[in-house]
Amino acid sequence: MGPSFRGAFTTQVSKTGTLNPQEIARRLGHTRRDFLRDAAGMAMGTALMGASPFVRAAGAAKKRKVIVITFGGGARDQETFAPEGQINIPYMLGELIPQSSFFTQVTNHGILGHYVATASLATGVYETLNNFSAVPPEHPTIFEYFRKDLRRPISDAWVVAPSNGFNRIGESECRSYGPGLGARVVLPKHLLSAANSGSNAGYEHLLHDNYETPLYAPQIGGGEFELQQLDTILKLSVDDFMAHARTLSSPDELSVYIAKRLMRQESPSLLWLTMHDIDVAHSGAYSLYVDAIRRTDRLCAELWKAIQEEPEYAGNTTLLILPDFGRDADQDSGGNGFQHHRTGDPASRTTWMMALGAGVRPGVVYDNPVQSIDLVPSIGAIMGFSATQSQGKPIKELL
Amino acid sequence: MLPQNLQTDQFTGYPAESKKLAIANLAVFRQLPLSFLPSLLREVIEYDFKFPAERTAIDKELAKLGSLSPAQITEWFHPFSLLSLSSKLEHLDWINRPGQFVEQESAYLWTTHQLDSFRQAATVYGDRLLSALSVEPLPVRRLGIAVIGQDVASYDGPLFRNLRAHGTYFRQVKPDNGFELLLDAVEARAKSHPIPYGHWYVEGGQASRQNPVLTSICYKALEPVRATLLQYMQTEIARPGMGPEELRSKLARLLPTDLGMDKVGDPVLDRFQIKLFTEGSGTQIFSTTFAQWTTREALRRAQPLTLLVRFAPRQRQKPMNELLSSTSENPEVDLAGSLVDADMAAYYHWINQQRLPGSEQSSFLVWFEGHNQALVISPSLPRGVQSDSAMDLKALLSLATS
Numbered sequence: 032m033g034p035s036f037r038g039a040f041t042t043q044v045s046k047t048g049t050l051n052p053q054e055i056a057r058r059l060g061h062t063r064r065d066f067l068r069d070a071a072g073m074a075m076g077t078a079l080m081g082a083s084p085f086v087r088a089a090g091a092a093k094k095r096k097v098i099v100i101t102f103g104g105g106a107r108d109q110e111t112f113a114p115e116g117q118i119n120i121p122y123m124l125g126e127l128i129p130q131s132s133f134f135t136q137v138t139n140h141g142i143l144g145h146y147v148a149t150a151s152l153a154t155g156v157y158e159t160l161n162n163f164s165a166v167p168p169e170h171p172t173i174f175e176y177f178r179k180d181l182r183r184p185i186s187d188a189w190v191v192a193p194s195n196g197f198n199r200i201g202e203s204e205c206r207s208y209g210p211g212l213g214a215r216v217v218l219p220k221h222l223l224s225a226a227n228s229g230s231n232a233g234y235e236h237l238l239h240d241n242y243e244t245p246l247y248a249p250q251i252g253g254g255e256f257e258l259q260q261l262d263t264i265l266k267l268s269v270d271d272f273m274a275h276a277r278t279l280s281s282p283d284e285l286s287v288y289i290a291k292r293l294m295r296q297e298s299p300s301l302l303w304l305t306m307h308d309i310d311v312a313h314s315g316a317y318s319l320y321v322d323a324i325r326r327t328d329r330l331c332a333e334l335w336k337a338i339q340e341e342p343e344y345a346g347n348t349t350l351l352i353l354p355d356f357g358r359d360a361d362q363d364s365g366g367n368g369f370q371h372h373r374t375g376d377p378a379s380r381t382t383w384m385m386a387l388g389a390g391v392r393p394g395v396v397y398d399n400p401v402q403s404i405d406l407v408p409s410i411g412a413i414m415g416f417s418a419t420q421s422q423g424k425p426i427k428e429l430l
Numbered sequence: 431m432l433p434q435n436l437q438t439d440q441f442t443g444y445p446a447e448s449k450k451l452a453i454a455n456l457a458v459f460r461q462l463p464l465s466f467l468p469s470l471l472r473e474v475i476e477y478d479f480k481f482p483a484e485r486t487a488i489d490k491e492l493a494k495l496g497s498l499s500p501a502q503i504t505e506w507f508h509p510f511s512l513l514s515l516s517s518k519l520e521h522l523d524w525i526n527r528p529g530q531f532v533e534q535e536s537a538y539l540w541t542t543h544q545l546d547s548f549r550q551a552a553t554v555y556g557d558r559l560l561s562a563l564s565v566e567p568l569p570v571r572r573l574g575i576a577v578i579g580q581d582v583a584s585y586d587g588p589l590f591r592n593l594r595a596h597g598t599y600f601r602q603v604k605p606d607n608g609f610e611l612l613l614d615a616v617e618a619r620a621k622s623h624p625i626p627y628g629h630w631y632v633e634g635g636q637a638s639r640q641n642p643v644l645t646s647i648c649y650k651a652l653e654p655v656r657a658t659l660l661q662y663m664q665t666e667i668a669r670p671g672m673g674p675e676e677l678r679s680k681l682a683r684l685l686p687t688d689l690g691m692d693k694v695g696d697p698v699l700d701r702f703q704i705k706l707f708t709e710g711s712g713t714q715i716f717s718t719t720f721a722q723w724t725t726r727e728a729l730r731r732a733q734p735l736t737l738l739v740r741f742a743p744r745q746r747q748k749p750m751n752e753l754l755s756s757t758s759e760n761p762e763v764d765l766a767g768s769l770v771d772a773d774m775a776a777y778y779h780w781i782n783q784q785r786l787p788g789s790e791q792s793s794f795l796v797w798f799e800g801h802n803q804a805l806v807i808s809p810s811l812p813r814g815v816q817s818d819s820a821m822d823l824k825a826l827l828s829l830a831t832s
Contacts, residue, residue, distance in 0.1 A: 143540075314747075316767065316771050317771045371711070375549055
C-alpha cells in the first residue's frame with residue numbers, strides 16, 4: 032500500500048487502461064477458467080448446481096474440520112495459471128486442482144496490506160486498521176463466531192502466522208465477542224527465536240519478516256510463553272525443534288511444520304495458516320518471488336497430504352486456499368509490476384480460491400465473482416455458526 | 431486550509447524557481463480541489479531539481495489548466511471534487527509538505543474505500559491532459575539497451591520470454607567485445623544529439639568507463655552513499671517507537687548532503703540518486719533491483735533518448751536485518767538468480783520505454799552478456815521470429831536503429 036497517484040496519469044495509459052476494472056477482473060478470471068478447463072478437464076460450475084455435497088455429508092458435520100491457507104503477497108496469473116507460469120505450480124496443477132472446486136474470480140475491495148487484508152479475510156469485513164500495527168481487528172473473527180456459537184474450547188481454533196503484527200489476529204476487540212473467545216496464535220519465528228535463546232545464529236534464513244516494508248526489519252521476539260507452547264502444546268523438545276528447523280529453508284516451511292505438529296497434537300477443528308514467503312517480491316528480485324511461488328505450491332500440497340495422513344482429519348476436512356489479494360499488473364504505469372500491490376488495479380484486487388476435501392465438488396470451476404469477505408460466512412455455513420457481523424455472503428457453490 | 435484561500439506568501443518556503451512558478455499559477459491552484467492540488471504541488475515544489483522533460487511536462491500542464499475557463503476547471507475536476515477528505519487532512523501543511531499530505535491522503539482513501547474512485551478520476555484526467563497537449567517530434571528514435579547475465583557461464587532456461595513476441599530473437603550473436611561496442615555506440619549517439627540528460631548509462635556493478643557525454647549512475651560508485659543510508663536506517667529502526675511508515679517519511683526527507691554527497695555535484699542528478707535509495711524498495715540491498723528501478727525512474731522522469739543498463743550479480747538473499755547491516759565488501763552473489771531478475775527487468779525496461787512519446791518508432795535491444803543470445807525490437811524487424819544470422823553487437827545495434 033502506498034501513494035502512486037501521479038504515476039497513474041503522468042505517463043501514457045496502457046492498453047488495458049481502456050477496459051473498465053470489472054471487465055479486466057472478469058478477463059483475469061476467464062483466463063484461469065479457460066486454462067483450467069483445457070488443462071485439467073474440469074467442468075464448469077454452472078452446469079453442476081444441484082444438491083449440496085455438504086448436505087450429503089451432513090452426517091459427518093460433528094467432526095467437520097476446516098483448514099484455511101492464505102498467502103500474503105498474491106501470485107499473479109503470469110507466474111501461476113497462465114501458460115508461461117504453469118511451470119511454477121506443478122503441485123497445484125497436478126494434484127490439487129483436479130480435486131478442487133476452483134473459484135476463478137475472488138476480488139478484494141479492501142485495503143491491500145497483508146495484515147489488514149488477512150484480518151478482513153478472518154472477519155468477513157473490510158477492516159481499516161493500521162496495517163503496520165499489532166492491533167486486533169475491529170469486528171469479530173471467524174474464531175470467535177466458531178467458538179461462541181459452537182461452544183468450542185480454545186484448543187479447537189488455532190492460527191499459525193508469520194510475523195509480528197499477526198499476533199493479534201486471533202480475536203477482535205468487539206465487546207460481545209473478543210477476549211477469551213478467539214483463537215490461539217502461534218508465531219513460529221518467535222518460537223524459533225525463543226528456543227534459540229534469541230541468538231538466531233544458524234537460523235537466520237527462517238526469520239525473514241515483514242517483506243511488505245523491506246526497509247523496516249523489526250527484531251523478532253520470543254520468550255517464556257513461546258517456550259511453553261513448544262513444550263506443552265506441540266510436545267517438542269527444544270533440541271528436536273531446533274534440529275528439525277535446521278532442515279528447513281524458509282519461514283513458510285517452518286510454519287507448515289508447526290501447523291502439522293498442531294494437527295497431530297491438538298487436532299483443532301479450525302486451523303488458519305498464513306504463509307508469507309511470496310511477499311519477498313517487495314525486494315524487487317523476480318527470481319526470489321518465483322522461487323517462493325514454487326515453494327508455496329509445494330507446501331500447499333504437503334499440507335494436503337498431511338490432512339490425508341492424519342486420522343483426525345482424513346475424510347472430514349475441507350481445505351481452502353487463497354491469496355489475500357493479487358499484485359500489480361505489468362501494464363499499470365502507477366506500479367512496478369510484480370514488486371508491489373499499491374495501485375489498486377484489477378490485477379492487485381483479483382485473485383482465486385481453491386476448495387478441496389469434505390463436501391467439495393471436485394474438478395469444478397466457478398467463474399462467477401465472489402469477494403474475499405465471503406470466506407467467513409461460507410465457512411460458517413459449512414461448520415454451523417453464524418457470522419452475524421460479516422459483510423460477506425455465503426458462497427452458494429460451497430453450500 | 432483549502433485551495434481557494436491560498437496566498438502568495440504561503441510559498442516562501444519553496445525553492446526559487448518553484449516559488450516563481452507557484453505564484454504565477456496561484457489563480458489556477460485556487461480553483462483546484464484539495465484531493466488533487468497537493469499531488470500537483472508535490473511536483474511543483476521539486477521544480478528546481480527536476481529534469482528538463484519533467485519541467486516541460488509541468489509547464490505544459492499548468493499552461494493547459496491556465497487556459498481553461500472556471501466552468502471547464504469545474505468540469506475537469508468534478509470527479510476529484512466528489513471525494514471526501516477528513517478535516518485532519520485539511521489541516522495538514524499540504525502547501526509545504528505536499529508529499530506527506532499525499533501519503534496520508536492515500537492511506538485515507540484506502541481506508542474509506544475511495545481509492546478506486548480516485549484512481550478512475552486520475553486516469554480520466556491523465557487521458558484528457560495527454561490528448562490536449564502537443565507532442566514534439568524526437569530528434570532521434572528512442573533506444574533502450576539492456577545487458578543481462580554478467581558472469582553467468584551458462585544458462586539452460588529460456589531467456590527474453592516476455593519480449594519474444596515483440597521482436598526478433600538472435601541466437602548467433604558474436605559476443606566479442608560486446609559491451610564496449612554498445613557503449614561506443616551510445617556515446618556516439620550522445621555526441622550526435624547532445625541533449626541534457628538525454629543519454630544514460632546505468633551500471634548495476636562497476637562502471638566500464640566514465641564519459642561526461644552520458645548521464646551515468648553506478649551502483650558501485652554509490653557504495654559510500656548506500657552504506658551511510660544503511661547505517662542511518664539501522665540507527666532509526668533501533669529508536670523506540672519507530673515504525674515502517676515513520677521510517678519512510680524520514681527517508682523521504684533526506685537530502686544529498688545528509689548522505690555525504692558532494693555539495694558541488696549536479697543537484698538534479700544528486701537528488702535523483704538519493705531518491706533511488708530512499709524511495710525505492712530493495713534498491714538498498716540488491717543491485718539488480720537498483721538497476722531496474724533506476725531504469726524505470728530515469729525513463730519516467732528524464733525521458734532519455736538513449737538508455738543503456740548493465741545488470742551485475744546481486745548478493746545472495748539473507749535475512750533483512752543482515753542485509754541492512756552487512757558491511758562485507760565481497761558478499762556471496764547469486765548469479766543465476768540475478769540473470770532471472772535482469773531478464774524480467776529488461777521486459778519492464780521495454781514496457782516503460784513504450785509508455786513514452788514516439789514509442790511506435792523506438793527500438794530495444796537486450797543481450798545476454800558474453801553469450802550469443804540477444805533480442806531486438808524495432809519497427810523495421812519482424813516480431814515473434816528468430817534469426818541465425820551471425821553478427822556482432824555493433825551490427826545488431828545498427829540493425830535495431832536502422
